[in-house]
Amino acid sequence: MSQNKVSLRSRIFFSMIVLTIFSLLLILFASYLQYNAQSEDYNLRRLIRKETQVRTHLSYLLRRDSAFHSIRDREAYYQQEFASIAAIHKVEFALFDLEGAPLFYSYAETNDEPDNYRLPEQLRKQLFDDPELRLADQNNEERGKFQSSYSALVDDNGLPYVILYFPYFEDISFSTTELNTFLTRVYQISLLMMIITFSFAFLLSGFITQPIETLRATIERTGLLRGNERITLDYASKELDSLANSYNRMLDALEDSAEKLARSEREQAWQEMAKQVAHEIKNPLTPMRLTVQSFQQRFDPSDENSLEKLNDFSTSIIQQIDTMSNVASAFSDFATLPQPKITEEDIAEITRRATEIFDPSCFEINFPDAPVLWPIDRTQWIRVMTNLIQNALQAIPNDREPKIQLSLIPTEDWLEVQIKDNGTGIAEEDIPKVFEPKFTTKTTGMGLGLAIVKNIIDSLNGTIDFRSTPNEGTLFYIQLYKIRPHDT
Numbered sequence: 001m002s003q004n005k006v007s008l009r010s011r012i013f014f015s016m017i018v019l020t021i022f023s024l025l026l027i028l029f030a031s032y033l034q035y036n037a038q039s040e041d042y043n044l045r046r047l048i049r050k051e052t053q054v055r056t057h058l059s060y061l062l063r064r065d066s067a068f069h070s071i072r073d074r075e076a077y078y079q080q081e082f083a084s085i086a087a088i089h090k091v092e093f094a095l096f097d098l099e100g101a102p103l104f105y106s107y108a109e110t111n112d113e114p115d116n117y118r119l120p121e122q123l124r125k126q127l128f129d130d131p132e133l134r135l136a137d138q139n140n141e142e143r144g145k146f147q148s149s150y151s152a153l154v155d156d157n158g159l160p161y162v163i164l165y166f167p168y169f170e171d172i173s174f175s176t177t178e179l180n181t182f183l184t185r186v187y188q189i190s191l192l193m194m195i196i197t198f199s200f201a202f203l204l205s206g207f208i209t210q211p212i213e214t215l216r217a218t219i220e221r222t223g224l225l226r227g228n229e230r231i232t233l234d235y236a237s238k239e240l241d242s243l244a245n246s247y248n249r250m251l252d253a254l255e256d257s258a259e260k261l262a263r264s265e266r267e268q269a270w271q272e273m274a275k276q277v278a279h280e281i282k283n284p285l286t287p288m289r290l291t292v293q294s295f296q297q298r299f300d301p302s303d304e305n306s307l308e309k310l311n312d313f314s315t316s317i318i319q320q321i322d323t324m325s326n327v328a329s330a331f332s333d334f335a336t337l338p339q340p341k342i343t344e345e346d347i348a349e350i351t352r353r354a355t356e357i358f359d360p361s362c363f364e365i366n367f368p369d370a371p372v373l374w375p376i377d378r379t380q381w382i383r384v385m386t387n388l389i390q391n392a393l394q395a396i397p398n399d400r401e402p403k404i405q406l407s408l409i410p411t412e413d414w415l416e417v418q419i420k421d422n423g424t425g426i427a428e429e430d431i432p433k434v435f436e437p438k439f440t441t442k443t444t445g446m447g448l449g450l451a452i453v454k455n456i457i458d459s460l461n462g463t464i465d466f467r468s469t470p471n472e473g474t475l476f477y478i479q480l481y482k483i484r485p486h487d488t
Contacts, residue, residue, distance in 0.1 A: 009209040016201035017194075024190045031182060047147055047168040050091050055153060055164060057085050058095075068155040071095075071103055071162065079104060094165040098152075100124050103162065119150075119163065127152060133160060215243065292317075342460075345378055346371040348408055351417070354385035355406070362393065362402040372410050374480065380456045387449045388419045388476055395423030395474065413482055420475040426468040434466065 061081055062068050071078050086093060086106035095103040100119035127135050133152035148167040152160035348367040355363050389404060396402045400422065407418040426434065437451040457464045462480035 007209075009205040012205040012208055013201045016197060016204070020193065020197040020201075024186075024193065028183070028186060028190075031186065035182070043147065043168070047149065047166070050089060050168065051149055051151070051164075051166045053089055054085060054091060054093055054166060055151065057089070058082075058153060058162075058164070061085070062161075063156070068161040072097075075103070082106070092167055094167075096163040096165065098124075098160060098163065100163070119165075123150065124163070127163065128160070211244075215247065219247065341377050341379075342375045343378065344373050344375050345381075347374045347376055347381065347415070347417075348372045350376075350378055350381055351385050351406065351408065354382045355389065357386070358389060358393065359402070362404050364403065364405045366405065366407040368408065368410065372408060372415070374410075374415055375482070376460055376480070377456075380460070384453050384456050384478075385419075387453050391449060392419055392421035392423065392474070392476075395421055395425075397424060415480045417478045417480075418475060419477075420473060422473040425470040425472060425474055426466070427470075431468065435464075 061078075062071070065074075067074065067078075082095065082104040083106060092106045094105045094107075096119050097103055100121065100123075102118065123135070127133060127150050133154070135150040137148050137150075148165065151164050151166070153162045153164055155161050348371065352365065352367070355365070392404050393402055403422045405418070405420040407416075407420075409416040409418070435450050435454045454464055457478055457480075460480060461482075462478055464476065464478045466474055466476045468474040
């Protein structure tokens with residue numbers, strides 16, 4: 001599941017990219033609306049300005065001739081004057097009398113079906129009802145999109161005398177050119193901003209998540225039995241700094257708990273060991289007490305066999321004392337192994353000598369012919385071999401001929417020693433406990449032999465493990481290294 005999750009750095013990176021793109025699109029959209037509004041405002045102001053210029057010119061012409069109400073009397077003359085006004089101001093317009101009949105068209109002949117150009121009565125009514133005597137309209141015709149206005153011109157007495165129709169085709173060339181220029185610049189700036197944003201987002205996401213990655217890596221290395229390190233974050237935010245401080249406090253609590261746990265485990269281990277030692281020591285004490293009491297009751301100095309009985313008594317007491325001495329020695333050896341004295345020895349020869357105290361017919365030895373020199377502690381190695389061989393012989397039932405195979409496999413960097421028996425094997429439920437102190441399947445002994453062996457192998461820079469097959473036997477194999485595997 002974790003492989004499908006997007007990292008925080010990627011989320012920050014893509015969030016900044018999306019935000020930048022959204023901002024740029026918003027700017028483009030706002031700019032488009034702004035330019036449309038400016039274009040409409042520009043054309044509206046231009047319409048009013050052109051219309052005002054034409055109205056002023058017409059009023060001047062008719063006031064000069066005192067012809068506000070006598071245009072039809074000199075229609076031919078004014079047709080030329082009106083056409084001159086249209087040419088001077090470079091606009092189109094039309095004039096109607098108050099009844100809606102056409103007086104002048106700058107874009108059509110007035111005698112060409114005049115009824116088609118007559119102003120509707122409804123429009124004239126709306127015009128004269130307006131306080132400003134002016135109407136504006138938006139038109140869409142074959143000639144294109146344009147605005148138009150109808151306004152009544154008044155004489156010096158404020159009375160309307162003619163209706164001016166002023167069509168205005170919007171000049172979009174300037175706004176379109178300016179908009180295209182602006183959009184081109186925006187595109188260029190947007191591209192530059194995207195490149196800068198990509199780079200900045202990449203660096204910023206790394207800067208933001210680097211303390212988090214430090215936290216993650218440090219927490220991942222945290223363990224109960226490890227040398228944990230505290231977190232120190234440079235330039236961390238308040239939240240991350242608080243998180244690091246919480247981790248450091250947790251680490252203090254963890255180390256305190258680990259120390260208490262280790263102390264508790266040591267105390268428990270020593271208590272269990274003390275119980276075991278006390279038990280093993282009490283075992284010979286009881287027969288010793290009974291032997292002494294029996295000897296006291298039955299001993300007669302005048303008996304001719306008293307010397308023999310005294311010898312038997314002494315022998316029994318010495319055997320029990322030896323048993324207690326062995327228990328104490330085993331406990332002492334397990335508690336504090338002596339420091340190994342490492343020298344380069346022929347490990348094959350030393351292993352052969354370890355078998356000499358046993359029946360030689362039990363062994364099948366597969367060693368190289370040449371000496372196998374290896375850095376070991378001679379005394380401890382003999383102890384390891386003796387313990388393993390003795391355990392192997394004890395695992396073989398009485399009705400089976402003992403057969404123990406010893407093999408030695410040397411390489412340049414490591415050495416493997418194998419001890420294989422044909423015993424009953426190790427029960428599956430006992431496999432996890434083989435190297436634990438106090439564990440034994442025998443009726444005698446303290447169960448410290450294999451635990452001591454493992455401690456010795458660890459001190460010799462090696463490992464020990466086993467494979468067991470029920471009713472067929474067990475193979476113990478020791479691997480010794482010149483360099484520890486985890487050091488390479």
